[in-house]
Amino acid sequence: MRELDTITSNRIMVAVCIVFILLAAGLLTGCSTNQPVITTGTIHVNAMLDGSPWVGPVNFSVTGQDSGTAVPKTYTNIPVGNYSFNYISGGPSDASLAGITPTSPQTVAAGDTITFTLNFRTKEVARSNIVVKATLTQSEGVVPWMGPVSFTLTGPQTITGASVPHPYAGIPVGDYTLNYISGGPPGTILHDITPSPTQVLSTGETIIFTLEFR
Numbered sequence: 706m707r708e709l710d711t712i713t714s715n716r717i718m719v720a721v722c723i724v725f726i727l728l729a730a731g732l733l734t735g736c737s738t739n740q741p742v743i744t745t746g747t748i749h750v751n752a753m754l755d756g757s758p759w760v761g762p763v764n765f766s767v768t769g770q771d772s773g774t775a776v777p778k779t780y781t782n783i784p785v786g787n788y789s790f791n792y793i794s795g796g797p798s799d800a801s802l803a804g805i806t807p808t809s810p811q812t813v814a815a816g817d818t819i820t821f822t823l824n825f826r827t828k829e830v831a832r833s834n835i836v837v838k839a840t841l842t843q844s845e846g847v848v849p850w851m852g853p854v855s856f857t858l859t860g861p862q863t864i865t866g867a868s869v870p871h872p873y874a875g876i877p878v879g880d881y882t883l884n885y886i887s888g889g890p891p892g893t894i895l896h897d898i899t900p901s902p903t904q905v906l907s908t909g910e911t912i913i914f915t916l917e918f919r
Contacts (some may be wrong), residue, residue, distance in 0.1 A: 710712040746813035748780040748788060752823040754797045761822060763795035768810070776823065783813050790821040800825040831878045831908040838870035841890050842876040847917075854888035854916060860906070869916065878906050893918040 750773060752759045765773045768788045770780050777797075789810040792802055803826040811819045835858065841850040851870055858864040861880035864873055882903040885895050896919040904912045 720889060735747075743816040745782045745784055746815060747818040748781075748783050748813065749777065749818060749820040750790070750823070751777040751820065752796065752825060752826045754800060755827055759825065761797065761862065764793035766791045766793065767821075785813050785815050787812050788819070792823060796823065796825050797827075798828050799830075810844070828914055832875045833878055833906050833908060834911040835864075835873045835876050835881060835906060836870065836913045837866055837873075837916070838913065839889065839918060841893065842896070842917065842919045850890055850918065852888070852890065855886040856916075857884045857886065858882070858914075859884065876906060878908050880905055881912070883916075885916060889916065889918045 748767060748770070750765065750767070752763060760776065762775050763773070767773070767780060767790055768784070770788075772793075781909055787810045789864075790805060791809075792805060797804060799909070803824045806822045806824060809821070811821070813819055831873075837856065837858070839850045839852075839854060840847050849870075853867060854869050856866045858866070858873070858881050861879035862879040880903060884902075885898065889895060895916060897917045899915045899917060902914075904914070906912050
């Protein structure tokens with residue numbers, strides 16, 4: 706009987722060991738099949754205009770990737786490694802590229818996302834002043850005149866006027882043309898616009914258009 710008990714006990718221990726071995730093998734197999742290894746990352750490209758998000762056409766390149774033609778743009782499944790970003794052209798109108806953050810190149814690690822941001826700033830527009838006035842030629846001579854006159858100033862900015870004299874401040878520089886429409890001293894006609902109907906407004910200057918009535 707003792708010999709039989711010993712054999713039975715040994716068989717039970719062997720069975721228990723086999724169960725533990727099978728369970729351990731199953732756990733190892735599960736760990737190896739349910740957790741895939743990540744080997745790629747993501748690159749995101751966006752833009753800012755004066756500190757606010759901007760969306761639109763812009764040309765750029767990223768090392769080893771298709772060229773971009775607009776932002777925002779996302780590149781997925783990027784192999785790990787170093788990537789450089791290059792701005793080519795485009796962006797908001799009347800703006801210039803102030804910089805790219807963070808600095809290039811950047812490293813893409815497995816499972817990570819890096820972002821390149823194009824920082825644009827609105828260009829400062831040079832501005833100056835325009836004055837429109839009128840004179841009246843009488844028998845006594847030429848005298849200043851004030852009153853209702855309809856006219857337009859055309860150029861980088863279009864201005865509509867209804868009376869003279871009239872100063873206009875903070876006008877973008879460029880070529881301006883004064884177009885007389887109607888009005889002026891009763892019983893007179895417009896004789897000339899001096900020094901010329903078209904003048905160039907430069908930075909820091911004031912140009913004067915004079916409507917000469919007779």
